[in-house]
Amino acid sequence: MNKVMSNKWIIALYVLPGLLLISVLIFIPLILSAYYGLMKWDGIGAMEFIGLENYINAIQDAKFWESAFHSFLLALFSTLSLVIYLAISIILASKIKGSDILRKIYLIPMLLSSVAIAQLWIKIFNPSNGMLNSILLGLGVENPPAWLAEPSIVLYAIFIPILWQYAGFYILIYYAALKNIPESLIEAARIDGATPFQIAYKIKLPLIMGVVKVTIVLAIVGSLKYFDLIYVMTGGGPNGASEVMASYMYKLAFASNDFGYGSAIGFLLLIITLIVTVIVRKATATKEEIQY
Amino acid sequence: MKIKKAFATMFVTFASVLLVAGCSSSDDNANKDGKKTVEFMHLWPEGSSKQHNKIVSDIIMDFEEENPDVKIDLEVLSNEQYKDKLKVLSTSNELPDVGMTWAAGFLEPYVNGDKFATLDDILEEDLKDSFVSGTAEAYEIDGDTYGLPLELNIATVFYNKAIFDEYDLKEPETFEELEKVVKTLNDNGVAPIALGNKDRWTGSLWYMYLADRIGGVEVLNNAIDRSGSFEDPALIEAAEKVQNLVDMDAFVKGFNGLSDEEAKSMFMSEQAAMYLIATWDLPNYTTNEDVPQEFRDSVDYFNFPTVDDKGDMNSFVGGPGVGLFVAEDSDVKDEAKDFASFFVQEWGEKSVTDAGVIPATKVDGESLDLPQMYVDVLDDLNAASNITLFADVQMSADVAQVHLDMIQSLFGEDSTPEDFAKEHEDALSTEE
Numbered sequence: 001m002n003k004v005m006s007n008k009w010i011i012a013l014y015v016l017p018g019l020l021l022i023s024v025l026i027f028i029p030l031i032l033s034a035y036y037g038l039m040k041w042d043g044i045g046a047m048e049f050i051g052l053e054n055y056i057n058a059i060q061d062a063k064f065w066e067s068a069f070h071s072f073l074l075a076l077f078s079t080l081s082l083v084i085y086l087a088i089s090i091i092l093a094s095k096i097k098g099s100d101i102l103r104k105i106y107l108i109p110m111l112l113s114s115v116a117i118a119q120l121w122i123k124i125f126n127p128s129n130g131m132l133n134s135i136l137l138g139l140g141v142e143n144p145p146a147w148l149a150e151p152s153i154v155l156y157a158i159f160i161p162i163l164w165q166y167a168g169f170y171i172l173i174y175y176a177a178l179k180n181i182p183e184s185l186i187e188a189a190r191i192d193g194a195t196p197f198q199i200a201y202k203i204k205l206p207l208i209m210g211v212v213k214v215t216i217v218l219a220i221v222g223s224l225k226y227f228d229l230i231y232v233m234t235g236g237g238p239n240g241a242s243e244v245m246a247s248y249m250y251k252l253a254f255a256s257n258d259f260g261y262g263s264a265i266g267f268l269l270l271i272i273t274l275i276v277t278v279i280v281r282k283a284t285a286t287k288e289e290i291q292y
Numbered sequence: 293m294k295i296k297k298a299f300a301t302m303f304v305t306f307a308s309v310l311l312v313a314g315c316s317s318s319d320d321n322a323n324k325d326g327k328k329t330v331e332f333m334h335l336w337p338e339g340s341s342k343q344h345n346k347i348v349s350d351i352i353m354d355f356e357e358e359n360p361d362v363k364i365d366l367e368v369l370s371n372e373q374y375k376d377k378l379k380v381l382s383t384s385n386e387l388p389d390v391g392m393t394w395a396a397g398f399l400e401p402y403v404n405g406d407k408f409a410t411l412d413d414i415l416e417e418d419l420k421d422s423f424v425s426g427t428a429e430a431y432e433i434d435g436d437t438y439g440l441p442l443e444l445n446i447a448t449v450f451y452n453k454a455i456f457d458e459y460d461l462k463e464p465e466t467f468e469e470l471e472k473v474v475k476t477l478n479d480n481g482v483a484p485i486a487l488g489n490k491d492r493w494t495g496s497l498w499y500m501y502l503a504d505r506i507g508g509v510e511v512l513n514n515a516i517d518r519s520g521s522f523e524d525p526a527l528i529e530a531a532e533k534v535q536n537l538v539d540m541d542a543f544v545k546g547f548n549g550l551s552d553e554e555a556k557s558m559f560m561s562e563q564a565a566m567y568l569i570a571t572w573d574l575p576n577y578t579t580n581e582d583v584p585q586e587f588r589d590s591v592d593y594f595n596f597p598t599v600d601d602k603g604d605m606n607s608f609v610g611g612p613g614v615g616l617f618v619a620e621d622s623d624v625k626d627e628a629k630d631f632a633s634f635f636v637q638e639w640g641e642k643s644v645t646d647a648g649v650i651p652a653t654k655v656d657g658e659s660l661d662l663p664q665m666y667v668d669v670l671d672d673l674n675a676a677s678n679i680t681l682f683a684d685v686q687m688s689a690d691v692a693q694v695h696l697d698m699i700q701s702l703f704g705e706d707s708t709p710e711d712f713a714k715e716h717e718d719a720l721s722t723e724e
Binding site: 042043044045046122125126127128129146147148149150151154234235237238239240251254255256257258259 | 379548551706
């Protein structure tokens, strides 16, 4: 085996299929979309080179920044919700009754497709027949809001299913990480008289910090490029109140027939996500890595 | 070690073969047995448009029977997916040989990009004089026709007679009467009008009718084709009337977050009394066996009322729906054109009898046994003084998006009527 791996040609050969695939599917389209961003193009007819006009327009486009703001809000909420997921995982990972079945229940939303989730929540949010408003009416709330129709509420209403959708995923990751902590460490802390809260905060959390950092990056990047539920549930409406960067890009390219501008927005989306990722990695970097 | 090396080599070869195979094109139009394949794409999946879907299958079967050397290769997508896929396919020059398109603004970029073939030859031979006037013209750009219309629709207000009778209401003929109906229904706790304005073109129908009644048939068309202005007082007044209706709670709660499908299901489950939609929905109120007979019997329709004694109740918002195109770079253009022409002719008969929708080809209403409401709509069509094409179809895609977004914002009372008009004017004038 070592002999095979020491041959550079063999290594190259092994890497080649993956590299080819990733180039064809990711890197080449990426460069192409940056290039299309330089064009005035309706996606159908001939292209016309217009230089950086699309990019300059995008930077001055109030609607784009509004959608970017919505994306960042989503990123903020997803990151904050990680705390809740972590707390749930710590409870699940301690030996409580039924933690096995609870863990599976939390995972169910992840097994559903986004469109199914969207349909489910559209029904829940229905202003006159929906489950949510029926419960509110039953509780005596007069005139409960039309969740997906009011510009001031719609964004937060959609955040709920989005966060719900991914809760199971993060709980699963945290759970696995917590299960990896050697029992002896916790046992030792307990003998020294640490409270369960101290154990969680001073022992468990630092030990899985590496995983936590990864989930923060995942949550932020995932939020910034988020698309599915927004597209199905409101299409970015009413009048852009729930628009995020990806849905705005889609709308420009496919509904307004402006592929050049849409590509430019898409490329900016990539740049923004890249910058944020770098910042987050820098901000959460620690010199010492705690080992067990 | 050698074995491992051999495995590795094999794997790489295998992977490359897969990759190459994936890239190579697989559309050879001439099969081994000499059959030609015509690719056809439509947007009536079995689930949501059962009758349409069945008619298409029947037509394809008939065509293949008459032309044994041609095979139709079918692909079906639902409306929005269809639009997206069509765009992507045209970008990579792989349009199906025959497919469906919309008129005017949707058609234009495809024609300018030389993607669609002109169909003047078919129109002058096989299909001469078979279309209702004004329908094929909507697919005309610079004197050439690029689409064969299939449907013809007009929007009317459908209403639930049972609910109207219960509160002793009459079909409103003026806007004031409509407002009274709305008020009575609201007082009795019945939602007056089902509207799914998440889809936005639904609200646009209301706006267009108000504009037509207040300003006459030309004012909106003129604003769009730039011989007039969108800041015309009539267009602003129409926007005010929309907000009057919203203030009266004329539309169901949360309409801006509801899709047209949801609004329709509210109307069909008798939770709302009125519903403005185009006649493509006729089967639901006449022949569709999946809808309870009792409900179908209790639905009737009225033309949009006049406003302040202005407007003509025989002027409609509507126009041709989808039409067939033939791809310009099709390898089997002749067969594709034959198929398109065959399709339109058979569709003209079958859509009336089997689906109960109104085709763009002329219908002989006398000789067929048709539901009463269908006959009424045909009569209205014959008596129509004008049919204004749906605004979002008339406009270019870019402006249409502004229009649709502003409709949502107007109905949601986020914009004043003046802003509404100004945004339109700005968008339209940058296009000039």
